[in-house]
Amino acid sequence: MDFALAADWLNLLSRWFHVTVGITWIGTSFYFMALDYSLKPRAEGASGPDGTAWEVHGGGFYRVEKYLVAPDNLPPDLMWHRWAAYLTWMSGFVLLAAQYYLNARSFLIDPAVADLRPWQAIALSLASIVGGWLAYDRLCRSPLAERPALLAGIVFAMVVAAAWAFSQVFSGRGAFIHVGVLVGTIMAANVFMVIIPNQRIVVADLIAGRRPDPKFGKIGKTRSTHNNYLTLPVVLMMVSNHYPMLYAHPHAWLVVAFILVIGALVQHSINRHDAGDPWQRYGWAVPLAAFALVCAIFVTAQRPTVDVGSVGRVADARALDIANRHCLSCHARRPANESFTEPPKGVILETVSDLRRFSAGIMQQTVQSRAMPLGNQSGMTDGERAELGAFLAAR
Numbered sequence: 039m040d041f042a043l044a045a046d047w048l049n050l051l052s053r054w055f056h057v058t059v060g061i062t063w064i065g066t067s068f069y070f071m072a073l074d075y076s077l078k079p080r081a082e083g084a085s086g087p088d089g090t091a092w093e094v095h096g097g098g099f100y101r102v103e104k105y106l107v108a109p110d111n112l113p114p115d116l117m118w119h120r121w122a123a124y125l126t127w128m129s130g131f132v133l134l135a136a137q138y139y140l141n142a143r144s145f146l147i148d149p150a151v152a153d154l155r156p157w158q159a160i161a162l163s164l165a166s167i168v169g170g171w172l173a174y175d176r177l178c179r180s181p182l183a184e185r186p187a188l189l190a191g192i193v194f195a196m197v198v199a200a201a202w203a204f205s206q207v208f209s210g211r212g213a214f215i216h217v218g219v220l221v222g223t224i225m226a227a228n229v230f231m232v233i234i235p236n237q238r239i240v241v242a243d244l245i246a247g248r249r250p251d252p253k254f255g256k257i258g259k260t261r262s263t264h265n266n267y268l269t270l271p272v273v274l275m276m277v278s279n280h281y282p283m284l285y286a287h288p289h290a291w292l293v294v295a296f297i298l299v300i301g302a303l304v305q306h307s308i309n310r311h312d313a314g315d316p317w318q319r320y321g322w323a324v325p326l327a328a329f330a331l332v333c334a335i336f337v338t339a340q341r342p343t344v345d346v347g348s349v350g351r352v353a354d355a356r357a358l359d360i361a362n363r364h365c366l367s368c369h370a371r372r373p374a375n376e377s378f379t380e381p382p383k384g385v386i387l388e389t390v391s392d393l394r395r396f397s398a399g400i401m402q403q404t405v406q407s408r409a410m411p412l413g414n415q416s417g418m419t420d421g422e423r424a425e426l427g428a429f430l431a432a433r
């Protein structure tokens with residue numbers, strides 16, 4: 039079995055696993071958020087659990103009880119719901135390595151941004167993952183913890199600054215995925231390093247009949263609130279690499295800022311809706327999110343346009359020559375590029391009719407954005423992009 043095929047399988051299996059456990063993690067956290075909001079509080083003066091809910095699912099009926107402080111006899115065999123978070127991060131890391139480290143020259147590096155060697159790009163990536171978490175964790179442990187709104191604002195600024203920094207060293211696509219990696223790491227590490235350890239202390243205290251320090255619950259709550267508001271943005275970052283309009287322009291960091299704002303506002307509306315607030319109280323978030331979306335669309339429309347109009351008629355032979363020089367190493371029936379065993383996405387660009395067939399995609403990937411050639415190792419110029427565009431636009 040050759041290396042590229044093995045790498046493809048590693049990529050596919052880690053992606054499959056990653057998506058599945060990611061759904062489980064997010065599903066569980068959405069479920070508990072909604073459950074928390076739907077619990078009917080205990081009647082005044084009554085004893086027993088603090089809140090209860092009746093649910094129906096899969097042919098059965100469930101009665102769920104919530105205890106804010108543990109019940110008198112807390113069983114040791116608690117279900118912790120933590121592995122989905124850990125496995126999501128681990129499989130995500132394997133996927134990052136399989137996609138972006140093994141093919142760093144194609145996916146992670148853009149010589150026009152920074153002419154890094156693969157090991158340098160990978161070292162930067164690893165350093166950003168560790169450094170990003172340390173910086174975030176330090177912020178949360180600082181006196182800012184007393185001012186949650188300010189802390190959230192600074193975390194937001196930190197992620198946007200990281201997006202800008204990534205765009206100075208990685209390819210557009212690599213930069214965007216690294217924002218996702220950074221945020222995803224913060225979320226998983228919040229569970230692993232803070233929320234679960236704190237909960238362990240509380241549970242141990244309760245089982246031993248001691249009164250737990252309320253600060254542990256408070257810290258855990260801040261971190262899970264951050265996780266909750268980062269969920270929608272992080273999912274978008276993870277699928278971003280299929281949409282060059284998001285990252286293939288100089289203001290990608292601004293798009294990141296809008297995605298964070300949109301995701302957080304939508305999440306906020308969902309939370310308040312689940313909590314049963316009248317919509318007048320949170321309804322403002324929806325038009326604001328829509329406005330941020332319009333801004334994001336506006337920013338993505340500002341792409342580096344090559345001047346197709348200034349190019350005259352382009353002959354078939356010239357178009358094929360450009361494709362041959364810049365695309366065929368990957369988009370051929372038998373790609374010469376050793377990272378690929380097959381033409382990526384089945385896009386073959388060997389003949390004029392191939393070029394016509396994939397015309398819309400080529401326009402989008404190569405003329406209206408610089409997403410292709412991937413990694414631009416062949417140094418395709420804007421002039422050549424314009425020629426290809428003019429060729430496809432004619433007739």
Ligand code: HEC
Pocket residue numbers: 144279280361364365366367368369375382383385387396399400403404410411412413418
């Ligand atoms: C180094 C390898 C490489 C080179 C060179 C390359 N591509 Fe690609 N191309 C890819 C990969 C990998 C994908 C799949 C990207 C993905 O999965 O999002 C792709 C996808 C595409 C797609 C489909 C995009 C989609 O999302 O449907 C088009 C169209 C395309 N390339 C056009 C071109 C053109 C035109 C050139 C030459 C100017 C080119 N590519 C050069 C690797 C390459």
